[in-house]
C-alpha cells in the first residue's frame with residue numbers, strides 16, 4: 456500500500472541509455488540519463504515502462520545498483536527465460552535508446568548513510584543489486600559501519616560485480632564478502648543456518664539485516680535469521696519474484 460501510495464505521486468520520465476555493461480552471460484547493467492532525477496537512497500527501486508509501436512505497454516520494477524549521482528540511474532537486469540521485459544532490456548536496448556522510468560520507490564528497504572549499526576546483507580542471485588547500492592553508498596559517504604555480505608549464487612561465473620566485489624572486500628575496511636555457491640564445487644549447497652550463523656553477525660550486535668532475492672530464498676533466510684534470534688523488526692526483505 457505504501458508502495459502504491461508513493462508511486463501514485465511519481466511521474467514517468469524519459470530515461471536515455473548512456474552506458475551498458477555485461478555482468479555475466481545473462482545479466483546487464485544499464486546506466487540511464489534521467490533529466491530532473493530527484494535522487495534516491497540505496498535499496499530503492501524504479502519502475503521501467505516499455506511501449507510498443509501499437510501502444511501496448513509493459514512495466515516492471517528494478518532496484519538501483521548505485522547510489523544517487525546527479526541524473527544517472529543505474530540498474531542491473533537478469534534475463535528471465537520467456538520473460539516479456541527482461542530479455543529486451545538485457546539483449547536489445549541499445550545506447551541512445553529511451554525508455555520511461557519513474558521513481559524512486561520504497562521507503563522501508565533502504566540504507567541511509569547516517570546509519571552506524573552493523574549491517575548484514577544476504578543476497579540470492581540478482582538480489583545482490585540493491586545490496587550493492589548499499590555497499591557502494593557506504594564507501595561513497597565514508598560511512599564506517601561494519602558490513603557483511605553473504606551472496607548465494609550458482610557458480611563464480613554468475614557473480615555480478617565480481618571484480619569490484621573482490622576489490623572492495625580487499626580495500627573497503629570493514630566489509631566482508633562470503634559466497635555460497637549452489638552449483639559449484641564439492642561444497643555446493645543452498646544457504647543454510649550454518650552459513651548465516653558463521654558469516655553473519657550475532658543477534659546481540661543488533662545488526663540491520665537486508666535480505667533480497669527470489670521469493671523462496673528471502674523467506675528461507677528471513678526464517679533462519681529469526682530462528683537465530685534476530686529481531687524480526689530488524690530484518691528487512693525485498694522479493695524479486697518467483698524462486
Ligand SMILES: Cc1cc2nc3c(=O)[nH]c(=O)nc-3n(C[C@H](O)[C@H](O)[C@H](O)COP(=O)(O)OP(=O)(O)OC[C@H]3O[C@@H](n4cnc5c(N)ncnc54)[C@H](O)[C@@H]3O)c2cc1C
Nearest residue numbers: 515516517518531532533535538539540541584695696697
Ligand atoms: C521491488 C522489485 C525489484 C526488482 N529488482 C530487480 C533487479 O534489480 N533485477 C532484476 O533482474 N529483476 C528485478 N526484479 C524483477 C523484475 O521486476 C521482473 O519481475 C523480472 O525482470 C521478470 O520480468 P519479465 O517481464 O522478463 O518476465 P515476465 O514476463 O513477468 O515473466 C515470465 C516468467 O518468468 C517468471 N518470473 C517473473 N519474474 C521472475 C523473477 N524475478 N525470477 C524468476 N522468474 C520470474 C514469471 O512467473 C513467468 O513465468 C525486481 C522485482 C521487484 C518487485
